[in-house]
Amino acid sequence: MTRVKICGLKEVQHIEAAKGADAIGFVFAPSKRQISIEQAAELAKHVPISTDKIGVFVNASLEEIEETVGKVPLTMVQLHGDEPDELVQAIGVPVIQAFSIRSKEDVKKLERSKADYILVDAPGTDYRGGSGKVFDWSLLEGAQVDASRLILAGGLNPANVRAAIGQTNPHMVDVSSGVETDGRKDAVKIQEFIKQAKGGSMQQAVEKIGFFGKYGGQFVPETLMKAVKELEEAYAEAKQDPEFINEYHHYLSEYVGREQPLTYAKRLTEAWGGPKVYLKREDLNHTGAHKINNALGQALLAMRMGKRKIVAETGAGQHGVATATVCALFDLECVIFMGEEDIKRQQLNVFRMKLLGARVESVTKGSSTLKDAVNEALRYWVTNVEDTHYLIGSALGPHPFPTMVRDFQSVIGEETKRQIVAHEGRLPDTVLACIGGGSNAIGMFYPFVGDESVRLIGVEASGEGLHTEKHAATMAKGTEGVLHGAFMKLLQDEAGQVLEAHSISAGLDYPGVGPEHSYLADIGRVEYVSITDAEALDAVVTFSRLEGIIPALESAHAIAQAEKTAKEMKPDELLVICVSGRGDKDMATYAERLEGLS
Numbered sequence: 121m122t123r124v125k126i127c128g129l130k131e132v133q134h135i136e137a138a139k140g141a142d143a144i145g146f147v148f149a150p151s152k153r154q155i156s157i158e159q160a161a162e163l164a165k166h167v168p169i170s171t172d173k174i175g176v177f178v179n180a181s182l183e184e185i186e187e188t189v190g191k192v193p194l195t196m197v198q199l200h201g202d203e204p205d206e207l208v209q210a211i212g213v214p215v216i217q218a219f220s221i222r223s224k225e226d227v228k229k230l231e232r233s234k235a236d237y238i239l240v241d242a243p244g245t246d247y248r249g250g251s252g253k254v255f256d257w258s259l260l261e262g263a264q265v266d267a268s269r270l271i272l273a274g275g276l277n278p279a280n281v282r283a284a285i286g287q288t289n290p291h292m293v294d295v296s297s298g299v300e301t302d303g304r305k306d307a308v309k310i311q312e313f314i315k316q317a318k319g320g321s322m323q324q325a326v327e328k329i330g331f332f333g334k335y336g337g338q339f340v341p342e343t344l345m346k347a348v349k350e351l352e353e354a355y356a357e358a359k360q361d362p363e364f365i366n367e368y369h370h371y372l373s374e375y376v377g378r379e380q381p382l383t384y385a386k387r388l389t390e391a392w393g394g395p396k397v398y399l400k401r402e403d404l405n406h407t408g409a410h411k412i413n414n415a416l417g418q419a420l421l422a423m424r425m426g427k428r429k430i431v432a433e434t435g436a437g438q439h440g441v442a443t444a445t446v447c448a449l450f451d452l453e454c455v456i457f458m459g460e461e462d463i464k465r466q467q468l469n470v471f472r473m474k475l476l477g478a479r480v481e482s483v484t485k486g487s488s489t490l491k492d493a494v495n496e497a498l499r500y501w502v503t504n505v506e507d508t509h510y511l512i513g514s515a516l517g518p519h520p521f522p523t524m525v526r527d528f529q530s531v532i533g534e535e536t537k538r539q540i541v542a543h544e545g546r547l548p549d550t551v552l553a554c555i556g557g558g559s560n561a562i563g564m565f566y567p568f569v570g571d572e573s574v575r576l577i578g579v580e581a582s583g584e585g586l587h588t589e590k591h592a593a594t595m596a597k598g599t600e601g602v603l604h605g606a607f608m609k610l611l612q613d614e615a616g617q618v619l620e621a622h623s624i625s626a627g628l629d630y631p632g633v634g635p636e637h638s639y640l641a642d643i644g645r646v647e648y649v650s651i652t653d654a655e656a657l658d659a660v661v662t663f664s665r666l667e668g669i670i671p672a673l674e675s676a677h678a679i680a681q682a683e684k685t686a687k688e689m690k691p692d693e694l695l696v697i698c699v700s701g702r703g704d705k706d707m708a709t710y711a712e713r714l715e716g717l718s
């Protein structure tokens with residue numbers, strides 16, 4: 121899906137109109153759209169967390185650019201002058217380098233660019249860009265530049281953007297003059313441009329009504345509707361509030377320990393003999409898994425809503441521990457529902473939650489696992505809704521939970537994208553993550569969904585095999601239905617009764633899969649495959665011995681699939697695995713199942 125940038129914004133109302141775009145641009149170069157650092161810092165407060173904020177410069181010095189990046193939360197810098205390679209390479213955030221295209225000669229120049237992204241534009245008139253002129257797109261035919269780096273600009277507008285995308289297949293389209301009337305941005309044209317460029321895409325649907333295609337929604341009892349609506353409004357407000365965003369990022373860095381490295385796995389690369397393998401190290405987060413990224417965001421939101429009591433469910437215990445941790449940190453009352461089976465499998469995490477001051481409630485209904493724990497947590501929320509926030513642990517539940525959890529987990533993919541470009545100068549070829557409800561995977565995938573060159577693979581648990589009834593392979597074996605407040609793919613019988621899921625990994629044995637994943641499967645953007653208990657255990661041993669990292673059972677599913685995928689890949693390709701958590705919590709299972717290991 122092509123990304124969209126709206127450039128040259130100067131007014132809050134136009135930032136509002138640009139919601140749904142993937143990036144907005146502030147022009148610091150001489151132009152009728154030029155704004156000061158102070159104005160940009162103020163406007164940036166109104167831009168959603170997940171939207172890129174791009175600063176446009178023309179022949180500015182490194183000091184000027186660094187000063188601006190220090191004062192405005194820019195996620196990228198766009199150089200629209202004659203900047204030398206040394207400057208392009210010295211800037212600490214991803215760089216877009218602009219090239220004016222008049223001839224094939226100009227196209228040759230851009231092929232040598234050292235920048236992360238290449239922007240192609242018509243030659244400027246009064247200023248270096250923003251002229252509203254179109255260049256001959258056919259000049260780009262045969263250009264030696266990866267489509268994942270290409271940004272198309274120059275005279276785009278709502279009427280021509282579809283044709284432009286069709287002819288040039290860029291990573292992103294960038295517009296300025298084409299969404300203006302009499303030299304000023306026009307909210308209607310901005311929205312029309314986004315709609316045309318996205319072709320009525322998923323992002324638009326979800327941000328507006330809580331659906332991902334046909335999946336998602338708010339299928340909750342009337343007693344919860346008020347709380348769900350209140351949450352929807354509170355999150356919509358919070359995600360645009362710079363104070364909230366800064367506080368969240370402050371705790372991510374000072375408490376969780378982000379950013380986490382993207383580690384080159386040298387021995388695994390050699391052993392598999394295929395692509396270069398990189399590991400996104402969510403195992404290094406405080407509490408040992410990605411779950412804390414979301415628990416932290418939701419706890420801050422709960423306090424903003426004046427709620428000081430938290431209820432949560434947990435499967436493997438990692439989300440329970442993350443929730444108990446943030447509750448201790450912020451002095452919030454905490455109740456965690458956990459299936460009796462999972463309590464047996466994850467005793468260490470149960471004790472950790474208790475030590476942190478949480479009350480752990482054992483759930484003995486149904487299969488006594490994650491699905492039943494979610495049921496009980498929802499029931500508890502219904503009766504305590506006035507003063508309690510339900511801190512759901514995966515990209516599940518009624519809207520806005522799937523969107524909110526995805527946004528809090530997107531830090532995984534955002535960091536990975538920056539880091540792989542810094543290491544390798546380009547995007548990865550393949551990215552893998554394990555899927556239960558799907559929160560680490562959606563956080564990793566979301567920033568890459570628009571990069572069509574990046575293959576995304578979600579790995580669910582096939583337990584004792586797809587031919588048995590003991591699996592958690594929702595994508596492979598599920599059908600559509602409603603579970604825990606949302607329409608999604610799930611394991612159910614012909615009468616619509618939800619089936620028990622099985623996996624050796626307590627974090628993956630959920631019978632549904634988040635609505636955004638259900639949608640991404642339908643449109644074919646993400647491939648979903650499955651790995652058995654036995655294959656995951658083999659991967660635990662290989663990975664521990666080759667990389668000195670004992671992975672969580674959940675992450676081992678992604679690692680096992682990565683070994684298979686690597687066989688189809690070439691040595692000059694790049695593969696990233698999301699190591700969603702570390703294996704301490706699984707030691708009892710490893711000791712039992714890997715007994716006799718030599």
Ligand SMILES: O=C(O)c1ccccc1N[C@@H]1O[C@H](COP(=O)(O)O)[C@@H](O)[C@H]1O
Pocket residue numbers: 127128145147149150151152153154176178200239241247248249250251252253273274275276294295296297298
């Ligand atoms: O928009 C400006 O005023 C501007 C000034 C100086 C350098 C770049 C500028 N904008 C960039 O120009 C292109 C094309 O814009 P248009 O749609 O043709 O008006 C785009 O990349 C803007 O980011």
